[in-house]
Amino acid sequence: MKMRAAVLEEFGEPLAVQEVELAEPRAGEVLVRLHACGVCHTDLYTASGADPSGYSPTVLGHEGAGVVEAVGPDVGSLAPGDHIVTLFSPQCRECIHCLDERTNLCLAIREEQNKGHLPDGTTRISRDGEEIRSFMGCSTFAEYTVMPEIALAKVSPEAPFEHACLFACGLSTGLGAAINTAAVRPGSTCAVFGAGMVGLGAVAGCRLQGAERIVCVDLSPQRLELARGQGATDLLDGGDGAVQRILEMTGGFGADYTFEATGNVAVMRQAVEAARMGWGLCTVAGVAGKGETLDVVPRLLITGRRIAGSSFGGVKGRDQVPALIDRYLAGDIDLAPFVSHRLGLDEVNRGFELMEAQDGIRSVIEFS
Ligand SMILES: NC(=O)c1ccc[n+]([C@@H]2O[C@H](COP(=O)([O-])OP(=O)(O)OC[C@H]3O[C@@H](n4cnc5c(N)ncnc54)[C@H](O)[C@@H]3O)[C@@H](O)[C@H]2O)c1
Ligand SMILES: [Zn+2]
Ligand SMILES: [Zn+2]
Numbered sequence: 242m243k244m245r246a247a248v249l250e251e252f253g254e255p256l257a258v259q260e261v262e263l264a265e266p267r268a269g270e271v272l273v274r275l276h277a278c279g280v281c282h283t284d285l286y287t288a289s290g291a292d293p294s295g296y297s298p299t300v301l302g303h304e305g306a307g308v309v310e311a312v313g314p315d316v317g318s319l320a321p322g323d324h325i326v327t328l329f330s331p332q333c334r335e336c337i338h339c340l341d342e343r344t345n346l347c348l349a350i351r352e353e354q355n356k357g358h359l360p361d362g363t364t365r366i367s368r369d370g371e372e373i374r375s376f377m378g379c380s381t382f383a384e385y386t387v388m389p390e391i392a393l394a395k396v397s398p399e400a401p402f403e404h405a406c407l408f409a410c411g412l413s414t415g416l417g418a419a420i421n422t423a424a425v426r427p428g429s430t431c432a433v434f435g436a437g438m439v440g441l442g443a444v445a446g447c448r449l450q451g452a453e454r455i456v457c458v459d460l461s462p463q464r465l466e467l468a469r470g471q472g473a474t475d476l477l478d479g480g481d482g483a484v485q486r487i488l489e490m491t492g493g494f495g496a497d498y499t500f501e502a503t504g505n506v507a508v509m510r511q512a513v514e515a516a517r518m519g520w521g522l523c524t525v526a527g528v529a530g531k532g533e534t535l536d537v538v539p540r541l542l543i544t545g546r547r548i549a550g551s552s553f554g555g556v557k558g559r560d561q562v563p564a565l566i567d568r569y570l571a572g573d574i575d576l577a578p579f580v581s582h583r584l585g586l587d588e589v590n591r592g593f594e595l596m597e598a599q600d601g602i603r604s605v606i607e608f609s
Pocket of ligand 2 (some may be wrong): 281303410
């Protein structure tokens, strides 16, 4: 079939929205009609050429929500009409990692996904016979996509698409960092560095876990106000004095749980230093630049602080994304403030501009 899609042709150039070919789903694959898709830093990172593992041509986009249009052979868990959220982090439910509760890093399709292929080593998108690769296994800046069944979460049809798509990436990452990775205990003190989608999700996650005090640190007063709306009790300007201020606020000890959601290694270090001696846990969610390292004084670890990394918030997507969306539908999380701009597919490059200007939290592409 023919469809419209935003293609990354050349790194550093705007995406080109055009008509491309999409082939039928094969065994274990599903054809999805997209309704909404968030524009994320990772899309821009690849489009700019900064990502050393990037490839082109490819259809970008990985924060999709939509409806199953058709299924290929051997698909058992999804049927036409089901509402789905796309998962760049799949869940096969069979690999050694999926069977272990300690991680969400499914091993089933990693290698081919990293190369821009579907699990069988080929792609479904093409143009005049030339293959166009699948980005993060999703390619959701398009009217339709074909994805593996194991990379789609079946979610409640009650959830509006423009909110459901937020759960495909940053929001679940932040929520999961607090709920899964840190497993914040009720009554705790938490400090969240960064108030973008991920940090705001972490603030909400800490609140849902019953944290008593949630300090949010950012450079932007507007973003700190959004953090208050998600449950932050204290707002702090980022920068050199942030650790000292958190220590002062906690009787000199530091926070029970700290979260880093900036991608800046200097802030990661601050998040470690702001964690409490004895049991403070620092969860790193931000993605640092290639080759950068985290500088930590080992004495901080000897005296009981721990550091954990968190990919997609430790969320096992097919099981937990539907559950998180149910909590949202129950009124536990207010998502309206996160959707700052609604764009058509033709305006996708405007989404990148808004993000670079830090205008709002998420631009969402809507497909009519
Ligand atoms: N682990 C994962 O699976 C995963 C998933 C999605 C995104 N990420 C990463 O998480 C990070 C955050 O993503 P986002 O979409 O929320 O980004 P974002 O750019 O919207 O938010 C980052 C925030 O950090 C703030 N900040 C910058 N410097 C600061 C400082 N010195 N002190 C305090 N705050 C500071 C910025 O003002 C901004 O509000 C990125 O590195 C992203 O790549 C990780
Ligand atoms: Zn993303
Ligand atoms: Zn698996």
